[in-house]
Amino acid sequence: MSEKKSLFEKLASGQIWTSIFRGGGVPRSRRQRMMVVLNSVFLHLHPVRLPKHAVKLKFTWCMGGLSFFIFLILTISGILLMFYYRPTIEYAYTDMMDLTEQVPFGIMREIHRWGAHAMVITVWLHMFRVFMTGSYKPPREFNWAIGVILLVLTLLLSFTGYLLPWDQLAIWAIAVGSNMAGATPFLGAEGPGSALLAIGDINFITKVSDARFGLIGGRFLGEATLLRFYVLHCIGLPFIIMIFMAVHFWRIRKDGGISTPV
């Protein structure tokens, strides 16, 4: 121990550092580098070692990782937005105005909105790369199916968020989408077969009991719709997508890590 240590190295072998990062010091040896990954709850989403093509950008395009990263950005910026946004018809729109005009560094709305667009695109591209490398093939079939659910959830998250600014763009886009629910076969009042679900003259599926009503919480887009979409957007769907992401990541490891040629 005669050579001089840099400040960082001194810090890294001190008690505080080693209590947080077991092993201590700057990881130099092979063993230390493996332990870094194993000892960290975040890093150990990864395996310790990977086939060499798996770390190349041209293979994975980093799209799955980016999708996850954007999800994190969206969570953080979304939480910040929740401090300023009230999901009522009275306030929603004006809160949006305030967000851009009154809040210092008011780009959280931009980060959140463009992040949402970006996530849709990265998830699509991720799926595209998984397909093109044939990575959906056995034993990864089920993880592909989980992925499809993640894709649907991503789109639903984006869709529910679209309503929240409560401007013309928002409600009419959601109107187009939610009118479709009214046409659901059997379950929508204007869907084929809904008239069959009746006893005598009494229809079960009407404008006040069909799928569209359930989705928007009323006969027309209004207060109830906004609250419903808000809750789904901020709590319901993120909760579900996190569960599926956990399964997705777990399965990548359990299916033998990133796919490789046999």
Added chain:
Amino acid sequence: MESFKSVINYISNPTILVTAVLLIFPFIFPPTEWFYKINKRLRLDKLWTGKGLLVMTVVTISFFIFGLGDYNFKSIVLKPDNVPISGLILLLIFFTWLSMSQAYKNDALVEKGKSVDEYYDAPNDKVLVWPDLVYVELISLILFSAFMLIWSIGLPAPLEQPANPAESPNPAKAPWYFLGLQEMLVYFDPWYAGVVLPTFIIVGLMAIPYIDSDPNGSGYYSYKDRKLSVSIYLFGWLILWNVLIVIGTFLRGPNWGFFGPFEYWDSHRLEALTNVNLSEFVYVKWLEIGLPQSILLREAPGLILVFIFIGVLPVLLAKTILKKYYEDLGPSRYSIFVVLMIFGALLPLKMYLRWLFNLKYLISIPEYFFNF
């Protein structure tokens, strides 16, 4: 200049655009050996070289730059929510190129009896996650964060007039990622375009690994040995999904009418559309006896046609051109595969029936809200 613009306006009409794409597609992404040979002979695989990428991006970017000089083009393309779609177009070109170029390279390696680029000698060729992967991830995150910041500072999020349920904008558009489905509303009723079709897409995507269950070709880019599946996937994803989104976003104006990229969105333009149902074709135009009273009889032509499509066609195909697939896949996989394919093919088919014959519905039972 103006004549160039009117040519572009003309050829971006869905009838021409979709036809052109349908004709060119199988040569660029050949589904069978026959097309594959032509692809090679025409040297279309040149698209997947560095030069190919250069040409494709330069052409696309110059088109955008040229277009931005036009007021109508600019006002649509620079709408804040549309900006990501222009980005998507470039990304699609780049990533299609990236995957296809690696696929063709690997195909060439395999042909020479060498192992593919991704091949590794387990376990010797493994690298450590720390630092090899962690730093790639870190750099991606930093670059991406920088990109997000620039994007967010440069382009304000849109906020239009406060919501007014009484005044609907024209056109009223769904969020852009659903515009492919909204485009389908032109040809199908909401119960199909908005509910059943998305369900088919989700189920169909999930079914992919169970239909294409050949374990070979996993873990590396390749084309030659997976021609059919890659070609079908790319057709669905690039054409049926993304091209329709681009049409829905940039080329659909008031009353969901078609407008070329350099055309003014005139909300007073009238489309004279008199669409006719199949039953009217059969009973009124051909047989000249008027529509029958009984619904079943009235819709018989459409019902029979759809039955042939879903019930008879798969069997016929299994006995003839798809015999090999039937034998490989077995009855249950084969039926799911073919029925999904038929429903996929119904989309362009219905478009053409509309364009050629103004056909509205094959089956039309408004009594039960059932129009198909």
